[in-house]
Amino acid sequence: MEITETLSDGLRREFQVQVPAADLEARLAERLGELKGRVQLRGFRPGKVPVTHLKKIYGKAVMAETIEAVIRELNAKIVTDRGLKLAMEPKVTLPTEESDVEKVIGGQSDLAYTLALEILPKIELADFKGIKLERLVAEVTDPETNEALDRILEQNRPFAAKGEEAKVEKGDRVVIDFTGKIDGAPFEGGTGGDVGVNVGSGTFIPGFEDQLIGIGVGEQRLVKVTFPANYTSVQLAGKDAEFDVTAKSIEAPGMVAADDAFAKSLGLDSLDKLKEAIKGRLQQELTGASRQKLKRQLLDKLDEMHKFALPPTLAEDEFKNVWSAVEGDLKAQGRTFADEGTTEEKAREEYRGIAERRVRLGLVLAEIGDKNNITVTEDEITRAIVDRGGMIFEHSPAAEFSDRPVSVKANGFSARSAAGRKARLARKVEMNW
Numbered sequence: 001m002e003i004t005e006t007l008s009d010g011l012r013r014e015f016q017v018q019v020p021a022a023d024l025e026a027r028l029a030e031r032l033g034e035l036k037g038r039v040q041l042r043g044f045r046p047g048k049v050p051v052t053h054l055k056k057i058y059g060k061a062v063m064a065e066t067i068e069a070v071i072r073e074l075n076a077k078i079v080t081d082r083g084l085k086l087a088m089e090p091k092v093t094l095p096t097e098e099s100d101v102e103k104v105i106g107g108q109s110d111l112a113y114t115l116a117l118e119i120l121p122k123i124e125l126a127d128f129k130g131i132k133l134e135r136l137v138a139e140v141t142d143p144e145t146n147e148a149l150d151r152i153l154e155q156n157r158p159f160a161a162k163g164e165e166a167k168v169e170k171g172d173r174v175v176i177d178f179t180g181k182i183d184g185a186p187f188e189g190g191t192g193g194d195v196g197v198n199v200g201s202g203t204f205i206p207g208f209e210d211q212l213i214g215i216g217v218g219e220q221r222l223v224k225v226t227f228p229a230n231y232t233s234v235q236l237a238g239k240d241a242e243f244d245v246t247a248k249s250i251e252a253p254g255m256v257a258a259d260d261a262f263a264k265s266l267g268l269d270s271l272d273k274l275k276e277a278i279k280g281r282l283q284q285e286l287t288g289a290s291r292q293k294l295k296r297q298l299l300d301k302l303d304e305m306h307k308f309a310l311p312p313t314l315a316e317d318e319f320k321n322v323w324s325a326v327e328g329d330l331k332a333q334g335r336t337f338a339d340e341g342t343t344e345e346k347a348r349e350e351y352r353g354i355a356e357r358r359v360r361l362g363l364v365l366a367e368i369g370d371k372n373n374i375t376v377t378e379d380e381i382t383r384a385i386v387d388r389g390g391m392i393f394e395h396s397p398a399a400e401f402s403d404r405p406v407s408v409k410a411n412g413f414s415a416r417s418a419a420g421r422k423a424r425l426a427r428k429v430e431m432n433w
Contacts, residue, residue: 003078011087011119011311017074019111021104027066028107063105075115084119087311091116118311123367126305133297136290140282148278153258156265159251166250168215170200173251176212178223180243187236194248205231208243215247234334299361306364310356319355326351 001023007014075090093114095101103109159173168174174197180190199209211223223243231237256262263274326347330336337344368374 001074003074006114007116010309011121013084013117013119015078015115015117017071017078017111017113017115019070019074021107021110024063024066024070024104024111025107027070028063031062031066060105063107067104067111070111071113078115079117084117086117087120087314088118118313120311120363121308123306123308123363125364125367125371126302131298131301133294133301135294138286138290140279140286144282145275145279148282149258149275152266152278153256153262156262157256158254160254162250162252164217166216166252168199168212168247168250169252170213171198171253173198173253174212174215174247175249176245176247178243178245180241182236182239182241187241190241190243212245212247215245217247217250220244220246232333234339302364303357303361306360308360310359310363315356315359318359319352322351322355322358323348 001020002018004016005013006016071092075092078084079086079090093116095104095112100109104111162172176195176197177193178191178195180187182190197204197209197212199212201209203209205225205227207225208223211221211225215221223245225241225243227233227236227239227241229238258271260270263269263271266274268274268277330340337347340347342350
């Protein structure tokens with residue numbers, strides 16, 4: 001066999017490989033000899049099928065398997081003998097002409113193919129002794145704990161039906177049916193039934209809840225609103241709309257006391273235990289935020305201290321993943337780059353830098369792990385999965401401790417769907433790096 005290096009450019013390598021037909025034929029004969037003892041054909045006793053007959057029946061299929069095995073072995077040899085570390089799967093280019101392929105499989109010509117490799121750079125780790133980091137420490141105060149408790153009490157207030165002649169007041173919960181129109185025509189998602197509205201909560205688009213004050217059960221009312229200019233659906237943003245609303249029931253909020261009974265309703269033994277749980281949850285969030293900030297500081301330092309060429313395909317693939325997420329997010333929200341205060345060209349440049357940073361840091365951390373023999377055990381993986389799962393508090397008392405706002409949505413017309421949204425191009429993919 002003959003192996004010739006035809007390209008050595010940065011992190012790219014290319015080899016021309018040629019395997020004599022005689023070598024392939026010898027491998028084929030060896031493989032057919034192995035099959036001889038296992039193949040059963042009509043008219044032949046077990047193990048007595050002539051190799052020439054097996055070649056006639058299975059020759060092409062076995063030769064194809066042989067060629068695949070030879071290529072795999074030679075590729076591994078090229079990488080091992082030269083001490084290369086691959087960044088990507090090797091790219092093998094075989095003959096494309098059908099006649100050439102048939103000749104190779106038929107044993108009439110040598111196997112010739114091109115092997116293209118992209119290798120990892122040699123990474124010289126910096127001296128980490130000079131790195132200085134600042135860990136932020138914060139303790140949860142009693143006022144913060146009480147404030148969180150008040151939110152939980154508010155979220156768990158009971159509601160009781162008001163009398164038949166009652167009218168909606170601020171703080172009441174009213175169940176409505178509604179039909180929305182823009183320019184006199186219904187629009188997609190503008191109809192809802194049996195939708196609960198906590199009047200005064202600011203959950204719905206501005207002005208909607210205020211116009212329900214004073215409505216009675218069975219009463220109809222025309223509610224006129226304007227969708228916010230930054231509303232999630234670009235088709236509705238800034239549009240004037242009218243809703244025919246019918247009130248179906250009205251409930252008044254009751255009081256809930258911060259006592260042991262309330263704590264027990266959440267699965268805890270006492271009010272003190274509830275406060276402890278709330279404080280623990282808030283402390284956990286502060287600690288997590290501090291850890292994330294510390295992690296970001298460290299990664300910033302590592303990024304500053306290590307500059308080296310990146311495997312082109314690896315960096316490009318990471319950028320494609322990042323860019324796909326950005327475009328998917330904008331499309332889902334019905335927004336454009338102009339809405340985010342930038343251009344596609346500038347956004348591409350920004351996110352390409354993010355992608356390259358992630359690849360660079362990934363390689364640096366991998367090198368640190370290799371140099372220090374750092375391994376991750378199955379137990380550590382399991383704990384990480386459990387910890388990540390613990391961030392989901394659905395149907396658990398801990399869910400009541402979250403300071404995330406409770407939002408009631410009516411067919412997508414939630415005010416919170418747009419409120420508090422930051423520019424995605426400033427935050428979308430930098431999350432881990």
